[in-house]
Amino acid sequence: MSYKKFLYLFIGTLICFIVFFYMILKYLSFLYENNTYEEIVKRQMKNNSIYGSALNENYYSYRLQMIREKKPEIVIIGTSRAGLFRQIYFDKSMIAATNSSNRPSEMEAFIQQMLTFHIPKIVFLNLDPWWLLKSFPNYKNASYQELTGKDITQEKIKNIFKYLLIGKIPLSTKFLKENFISNPYSNYDSLGLRAINNSDGSFSDGSTFYASTIYGLGNFADIKFENTFYRLQQQMFPFYYAQTIESDRIKQLEHIQQILKDHNIHVITYIAPIAPTIYKTIQNQYKDQYSYLNAIDSYAKEKNIYNFFNPSTLNTTDCEFYDGFHGGDIAYARMLLKISQKDSFLKGYINTKKLQEIINTKQGRAFALEHKKGMKEIDFLQIGCQKE
Numbered sequence: 001m002s003y004k005k006f007l008y009l010f011i012g013t014l015i016c017f018i019v020f021f022y023m024i025l026k027y028l029s030f031l032y033e034n035n036t037y038e039e040i041v042k043r044q045m046k047n048n049s050i051y052g053s054a055l056n057e058n059y060y061s062y063r064l065q066m067i068r069e070k071k072p073e074i075v076i077i078g079t080s081r082a083g084l085f086r087q088i089y090f091d092k093s094m095i096a097a098t099n100s101s102n103r104p105s106e107m108e109a110f111i112q113q114m115l116t117f118h119i120p121k122i123v124f125l126n127l128d129p130w131w132l133l134k135s136f137p138n139y140k141n142a143s144y145q146e147l148t149g150k151d152i153t154q155e156k157i158k159n160i161f162k163y164l165l166i167g168k169i170p171l172s173t174k175f176l177k178e179n180f181i182s183n184p185y186s187n188y189d190s191l192g193l194r195a196i197n198n199s200d201g202s203f204s205d206g207s208t209f210y211a212s213t214i215y216g217l218g219n220f221a222d223i224k225f226e227n228t229f230y231r232l233q234q235q236m237f238p239f240y241y242a243q244t245i246e247s248d249r250i251k252q253l254e255h256i257q258q259i260l261k262d263h264n265i266h267v268i269t270y271i272a273p274i275a276p277t278i279y280k281t282i283q284n285q286y287k288d289q290y291s292y293l294n295a296i297d298s299y300a301k302e303k304n305i306y307n308f309f310n311p312s313t314l315n316t317t318d319c320e321f322y323d324g325f326h327g328g329d330i331a332y333a334r335m336l337l338k339i340s341q342k343d344s345f346l347k348g349y350i351n352t353k354k355l356q357e358i359i360n361t362k363q364g365r366a367f368a369l370e371h372k373k374g375m376k377e378i379d380f381l382q383i384g385c386q387k388e
Helices: 002-029 035-048 061-072 103-114 152-166 194-198 221-236 246-263 276-285 291-304 330-341 354-360
Strands: 074-079 094-097 122-126 266-271 321-323
Touching: 002 152, 035 061, 035 266, 061 103, 074 103, 103 246, 103 354, 122 246, 194 330, 221 276, 221 321, 266 330
Parallel strands: 074 094, 074 122, 122 266
Antiparallel strands: none
16 A cells, blocks of 8 residues: 555544534434533523532532532532431522532632532531541542543543443433433433433432433442442441541641631531441440541530441431442431431521421431333342332
8 A cells, every 4th residue: 555545544544533523522412421511501591400420520520510500508528428418408509519629628629619609598408427547538629520521531522432332321302302301220311421321410409310320320339238248348438446546637627627617507417327237346346456546536526526437326227328438319208307306597598397297207228219101120239128
């Protein structure tokens, strides 16, 4: 082959690749996998959509945009363990800024940024006890915080072709209707590939929809808490062995609380529960390795932090958990009801009647909302839970 023919072939192939990739990106924008968080949130708020991305997981910016758009009176800030408070639990507008703050320093940065455009009436701070350990990472900045949703990164390109190869990018418009994208498992408008394929993602209040877990749509890793037990044994996140908590971390937490109080925001700091079986295992087999939990409990009592790490304080069961360290909707309803009974400021903000109704009628389940398309919650933990 002559040099000229090779050059033409190379240029032609390159042009075809660029055109193909451009068309893929354009198509992904229809699926809300290549869009700004402003575009995503506006559509989500308008259509009460689920947003579950496989390519653009930047919860930090996404949650800030949700708050910017909705201007809620109540904001819940924290890790994935902040994601099971639902709007139906409240009488005022709320956003669960789930996964927006996975470290104390990230929480501080998130709050500082939020306060530049919105000051809520109440902020719930999700405090994971391992945050106060020296061994727990606490860097402030992360590259994902800067992503806009339309960035073309090496990781995004790799995942686009990965999802194409395994058939997770549906190359059909049959599920695309005007202003609606369907999924097989619910009647929610679905934005992003996780939402379209499995109905997994975030509701428009920021709370988490674990559809693939609830309905048994994928390979569930924590059957009979096997994955959590492994984490306990191997000292893997979030189960770090420690004897004491760090004074520097405590100072940072109190600094975060003071920032909010200086803006006349009512602050509630809580520690969410872990599954009863996991808590009992820690107490019976790993008590010495986790002796820092005693220091956490003492500190929480001294500083009026609501500590529900021990699930017996809520009368909840393993069946009300999504896995070993993520409580379900009913466990969180129990937690919020307990808090509301002790904090008079919350009167008029918390729907205590609804919370009590959910606890009475949905006990033993993980999901409190209405199931769609005839779906039912299964015993995904395979521990003999009676779900229906």
